Amino acid sequence: MARASDMHSLEFRLPDLGEGLTEAEIVRWLVEVGDLVSVDQPVVEVETAKAMVEVPCPYGGVVTARFGEEGTELPVGAPLITVAVGTPAADAGSEGSGNVLVGYGTSEAPAGRRRRVRPGQPAPTAPGETNGRADAPRAADGPVPVISPLVRRLARQNGLNLRDMTGSGPDGLILRADVEYALRAAEARGRTAQPQTGMAEPPAEAPTRVTSAPAPAPVAAAGGAGLRVPLKGVRGAVADKLSRSRREIPDATCWVDADATELMRARTAMNAAGGAKISLLALLARICTAALARFPELNSTVDMEAREVVQLDQVHLGFAAQTERGLVVPVVRDAHTRDAEALTAEFARLTEAARAGRLTPADLTGGTFTLNNYGVFGVDGSTPIINHPEAAMLGVGRIVPKPWVHEGELAVRQVVQLSLTFDHRVCDGGTAGGFLRYVADCVEQPAVLLRTL
Structure with a gap:
């Protein structure tokens, strides 16, 4: 009889993308903790010094951890995600466990490209590691609705607290235009927005062996002469x-x-x-x-x-x-x-x-x-x-x-x-x-x- 203990986690690291590239910046996560991924499914979009690349995962199973926020630079060989693979528990209920592995189904049909852990079920995480989600639910009142991770990143780099903003999109969805308007308004008031001390979305903890840091944000030049924008990517x-x-x-x-x-x-x-x-x-x-x-x-x-x-x-x-x-x-x-x-x-x-x-x-x-x-x-x-x-x-x-x-x-x-x-x-x-x-x-x-x- 198959047992839950037959499952084990595999760590997928940022692969060598060729052409002498040694690092890449996380632009957009394509999967979340608890998603079911198949072999060679793209899990993250990264930007190198050459191009934007979708990185496929060589394992099939359930994502149990992600490492690095969007905007973080990772060196080649740094962990990206961990995936639980193996045989699921044999005593899963008729409704399905939600932790469906490649080759094993439940009574629920997949809703689309990704399979999520059922609501109310805690997402599995490797011991001592975090899922790295920038938009993980918070204890207070949940994540701020933002149209895309790139808009969230734009706000974070310029020190804007998304909770202080009212989105112009459907149901208060914050659009890129909303963030850009807030930045122009701050500039017109003659002040530069500073990063808040209590970020709405704290950076995910990463294993100590990952030495990369979040991408440097533009900073005001000395004497108010202009804005410093890092030459990267x-x-x-x-x-x-x-x-x-x-x-x-x-x-x-x-x-x-x-x-x-x-x-x-x-x-x-x-x-x-x-x-x-x-x-x-x-x-x-x-x-x-x-x-x-x-x-x-x-x-x-x-x-x-x-x-x-x-x-x-x-x-x-x-x-x-x-x-x-x-x-x-x-x-x-x-x-x-x-x-x-x-x-x-x-x-x-x-x-x-x-x-x-x-x-x-x-x-x-x-x-x-x-x-x-x-x-x-x-x-x-x-x-x-x-x-x-x-x-x-x-x-x-x-x-x-x-x-x-x-x-x-x-x-x-x-x-x-x-x-x-x-x-x-x-x-x-x-x-x-x-x-x-x-x-x-x-x-x-x-x-x-x-x-x-």
């Missing part, structure tokens, strides 16, 4: 990479104006022919790969230890994408082997993943050349910083009607400014200028591309 990784690029790469920039009227007409004709729509970014990417085939020096990297320029055989094309979490550069693998339709589909997939924060570390690394379409911000030109350790970046400004001499006459044409920032160690101005001129020629006369199709 994706923003911190971008800062480190751009700083390294400026330190190590002797870059130079050249630029040219090009008449993009024929390119825009060609795209219109492609899309009028039926089938999947072709994006302008995909056409520019196709032009880039054709240009790199002619000027391979720009698809390279510099090995300073060996004092060698390494020309790369494959084009893994990065493209700059602005998201709510900052600038990211997803990479289209083997862009030189893709046609315009395939490039359009891959750009769409990666852009959607970037906006949703679902890019993996592999999606953000390994680029050999970057295409930066800053024209989407309504600007004409830029001198971008090279995405280290690449050797060049092509910048594309907005395409706007401008006076232009066409076939000997003044006309209104669709004009774009193209800029190339390149590592002067890999080539001289002649090579860089030749690359940029070829790109401009393809923009002005798309038929030039037929030579490389």
Whole structure:
């Protein structure tokens, strides 16, 4: 006969997420203590220096403990959750115990993705450990209704007591707009909100072996000069990479104006022919790969230890994408082997993943050349910083009607400014200028591309 003693707890630790990452910040818990989880079910969403990642649990059973609040940074190897696995008690009542394990059911059908311990039943917790829930019920009057953990975190970082607020959502639900309004009101009164001494949601206790602390909140600068915001996560990784690029790469920039009227007409004709729509970014990417085939020096990297320029055989094309979490550069693998339709589909997939924060570390690394379409911000030109350790970046400004001499006459044409920032160690101005001129020629006369199709 199976006995309750057959059950045992397994501890799941933050795994190595690859790419040399050593820590991650808890953004959102996807399970609560008492939930039933299945093997490989995501249990927590974390942010690394590369991307937002949902971490799946390798065990199936009942969650008995969680470690760390949302906003806490944990090192790789630190405990995340404990899961009770094994055989449930054989004398469970006909109503079901609520502690359902994988492979064992009760008379109650699961209500959804997660199974909760029945109301009134205490959530199991490992001896000496806490469940780490930021919104665990309090003895006074229960948790404050907040629309999302990120809003709760925003209030906590800025010292706002949620119990002092009245939410504008249904049944008094506190929305992000409510928290932001309270922050603006505090600023208008000329004071900076300070963390309250008795927090409505105390941080969960963690085992002493976990040395990480909650994420540092923005603090007022000395003398009231401004706000200090920690450089961390994706923003911190971008800062480190751009700083390294400026330190190590002797870059130079050249630029040219090009008449993009024929390119825009060609795209219109492609899309009028039926089938999947072709994006302008995909056409520019196709032009880039054709240009790199002619000027391979720009698809390279510099090995300073060996004092060698390494020309790369494959084009893994990065493209700059602005998201709510900052600038990211997803990479289209083997862009030189893709046609315009395939490039359009891959750009769409990666852009959607970037906006949703679902890019993996592999999606953000390994680029050999970057295409930066800053024209989407309504600007004409830029001198971008090279995405280290690449050797060049092509910048594309907005395409706007401008006076232009066409076939000997003044006309209104669709004009774009193209800029190339390149590592002067890999080539001289002649090579860089030749690359940029070829790109401009393809923009002005798309038929030039037929030579490389």
